[in-house]
Amino acid sequence: MGVGDVLGMAATHAIASGMGGMRTAGDLVARMQMSRRMRIRQAKEYVAGRLKIGPSDLSDPLIMSEIREDLKLGLVNPPPHYAVGIETKFHIAELLGIEIRGLKLFKEKAGL
Amino acid sequence: MSKIKTRMGDAALVELSESELRSDLEEGTKDAAQRGKIPPLSPDELDHLFDIYSSSARVVGVDPGNEVVFTYDSTVGEINRTLIPVHRIASLQMFERLLGADTIELGHNDYSFKAVKPVISDERTVLEQAVLATTVPLFYGAMPNLGLYNQPEGPVPNSSKLMSEGKIKEARESMEAAVEFAVRDMVYVAGELYESGVDGIDFDTTGSAGDADFLATLRAVEILRKKYPDMAIEMGMSGEFVLGMHGGVAYEGTRLAGLYPHQQVKLAEKAGVTIFGPVVNTNTSRTCAWNAARVITFLKACVEASTIPVHANMGMGVGGLPVTPFVPVDAVSRASKAVVELTRLDGL
Numbered sequence: 001m002g003v004g005d006v007l008g009m010a011a012t013h014a015i016a017s018g019m020g021g022m023r024t025a026g027d028l029v030a031r032m033q034m035s036r037r038m039r040i041r042q043a044k045e046y047v048a049g050r051l052k053i054g055p056s057d058l059s060d061p062l063i064m065s066e067i068r069e070d071l072k073l074g075l076v077n078p079p080p081h082y083a084v085g086i087e088t089k090f091h092i093a094e095l096l097g098i099e100i101r102g103l104k105l106f107k108e109k110a111g112l
Numbered sequence: 113m114s115k116i117k118t119r120m121g122d123a124a125l126v127e128l129s130e131s132e133l134r135s136d137l138e139e140g141t142k143d144a145a146q147r148g149k150i151p152p153l154s155p156d157e158l159d160h161l162f163d164i165y166s167s168s169a170r171v172v173g174v175d176p177g178n179e180v181v182f183t184y185d186s187t188v189g190e191i192n193r194t195l196i197p198v199h200r201i202a203s204l205q206m207f208e209r210l211l212g213a214d215t216i217e218l219g220h221n222d223y224s225f226k227a228v229k230p231v232i233s234d235e236r237t238v239l240e241q242a243v244l245a246t247t248v249p250l251f252y253g254a255m256p257n258l259g260l261y262n263q264p265e266g267p268v269p270n271s272s273k274l275m276s277e278g279k280i281k282e283a284r285e286s287m288e289a290a291v292e293f294a295v296r297d298m299v300y301v302a303g304e305l306y307e308s309g310v311d312g313i314d315f316d317t318t319g320s321a322g323d324a325d326f327l328a329t330l331r332a333v334e335i336l337r338k339k340y341p342d343m344a345i346e347m348g349m350s351g352e353f354v355l356g357m358h359g360g361v362a363y364e365g366t367r368l369a370g371l372y373p374h375q376q377v378k379l380a381e382k383a384g385v386t387i388f389g390p391v392v393n394t395n396t397s398r399t400c401a402w403n404a405a406r407v408i409t410f411l412k413a414c415v416e417a418s419t420i421p422v423h424a425n426m427g428m429g430v431g432g433l434p435v436t437p438f439v440p441v442d443a444v445s446r447a448s449k450a451v452v453e454l455t456r457l458d459g460l
Contacts, residue, residue: 001182001460002427004439006190006211009427012441013460014212016173016448019181026214027248030181033421033458034215034249034312034344037386040180040421040458056177074247076209088247099342102243102250102309 022076023065025051025058028096035098050095071095116166119443121396121403123434130166133401137161140398140405147353148372150413153405157454161408164450165401171445174452181214181459183387183423185316185348186253188217201242208248214459217251217314218242224257225298226266232301236308243309251346252305253314256298256329258321261290268293271357287324287358291331298332303339312344312386320350322357323368326376330363330383337384347380348389348425349373352410373414381420387459390414391425396435400443404432404450411455421458424451431460 001013019026025047032043044055057063068075073095074088083091089103106112115127128136137158145152153161164172184207191203198206200218207213218239220228228235235252242250262270268290274283302313315333319326333345354376356369363379371379373390380388392407407424415422429435432447451457 001184001187002425002430002433003186003190004428004433004444005437006187006194008439008441008444010184010187010190010207010211010213012171012439012444013182013426013448015171016445017178017180017452017460018212019179019214021182021212021214021248022208023212026179026181026212030183030214030249030459031311033181034386035342037420040456043181043421043458059176059179085245085247086243092247101306101311101342105307105309106244 019059020061022068022074023061025064028073028092029058031092031096031098031100047096050097117168118165119400119434119440121394121398121400121434123436123440123443126399128399128401133166134158134162136399136402137165137405140402141409144406144409148374148410148413150372150374150409153409153412153454157408158405160454161401161405161450164446165404167446170442172449173445174449178453180452180457183215183251183314183346183389183459184213184217184253185314185389185425185427186217186219186223187427189219189221189223192221200238201245204242204246204250208246213248215249215251216246217253219253223254223316224260225254225294225301226257226260228254228301229297232304236304239305239308239310249311249344251312251314251344252310253316254301255317255320256294256315256325256332257317258287258290258294258325258328261293262286266290266293284358284360288361291324291328294325294328295332295335298329299335302332302336302343306340306343312346314346314348316348317350318347319354322355323361324358326354326368327361327363330379333380333383333385344386345384346387346389346423347385349376349391352390352392373410374417377414377418377420377422381418385420387421387423388414388418389423389425391430392432394429394433394435400432400434400446404447407432407447408451408454411451411457415455415457423459424455424457426451426460
């Protein structure tokens with residue numbers, strides 16, 4: 001993205017053209033770009049296939065918040081006893097079939 | 113028809129007639145096509161751009177389904193600049209849980225690899241806590257910033273001073289020596305962060321000190337890619353055109369000075385970059401519409417040439433956005449929609 005005050009830049013881009021991060025499936029699509037160098041369409045199709053939904057559903061916070069809650073993929077407002085932080089990375093790595101660097105090191109340190 | 117309200121590249125409000133707006137769009141794409149030797153936008157694409165920039169709405173956005181993902185070049189650090197007393201990890205969480213961030217980026221206030229090197233242990237401890245406390249992919253961002261290697265702050269003779277004295281050969285040798293120092297620092301810092309669990313490294317503002325700066329980053333990426341095949345590496349540029357401060361350096365047989373985004377991305381691919389971040393600068397004396405047409409012409413050629421994801425730099429002063437610290441939302445949302453819908457890129 002780039003520099004600029006938070007409302008004018010980050011928030012405005014998010015509303016104008018952003019997938020929505022953890023509100024939807026933006027972080028999951030980003031992980032496929034980062035781990036497999038997938039272009040946006042390919043990454044969306046991959047994630048949608050794993051979730052068994054259509055690519056257009058990935059940016060819908062209603063659909064995705066239910067899926068994220070069910071699969072423990074992380075929510076922006078987690079309820080009690082819900083997966084947060086590193087715990088969500090276990091579920092995301094398994095869902096997407098990728099290795100997450102921080103998770104790998106955490107498992108090694110924890111002896112898992 | 114009433115006049116169309118839009119803005120200049122310095123954000124000043126301006127009113128244009130329909131024909132003036134169309135003329136600006138045509139001139140903008142023509143300028144990029146001539147400079148980059150790339151195709152101009154088609155009449156249909158210019159019509160779409162006209163629709164976006166003639167909209168009377170305060171905020172516009174992409175059609176559902178066209179959304180893209182974001183990576184952030186020091187944007188998360190903007191929280192600290194507001195003087196709100198929160199830890200950097202809290203800033204990351206605010207972006208993750210309040211601002212719909214698809215990825216987050218940790219960075220040092222100085223934001224240069226050379227400055228991070230002496231405090232890398234501190235950066236690693238913060239990073240390791242952030243990895244535990246967040247869900248979305250986590251980058252660490254810093255600038256190659258070759259200028260910092262010049263004396264008096266750095267180890268090599270000051271190349272700018274040498275050039276001003278007409279000592280071109282000595283200036284070039286100094287830049288080449290600086291490349292060696294910079295490569296070592298970037299590889300060391302990035303490697304340390306990867307050993308602490310970072311998902312990706314963002315080489316932000318690559319080429320800010322010219323072609324030697326770009327060369328140093330390409331070489332650092334090449335080394336890191338061999339050492340860490342799974343590391344996500346983003347290379348964000350500093351300008352649309354690689355400045356020939358040295359003039360003679362090359363990578364894989366390609367002279368770096370003068371390369372435009374569609375040529376830069378091919379070298380980034382060769383080096384092993386995962387995500388490429390092209391930059392197209394804003395001309396403050398032309399309208400945002402003129403700038404957008406120019407930006408999209410360059411970016412479209414870059415996206416078409418690329419085999420890796422492309423995340424355009426869309427911050428203040430680049431990507432068709434005005435040069436002002438508080439960019440108006442009408443200007444940001446128009447540029448955001450226009451760039452995403454007309455270039456089909458992979459992210460911002």
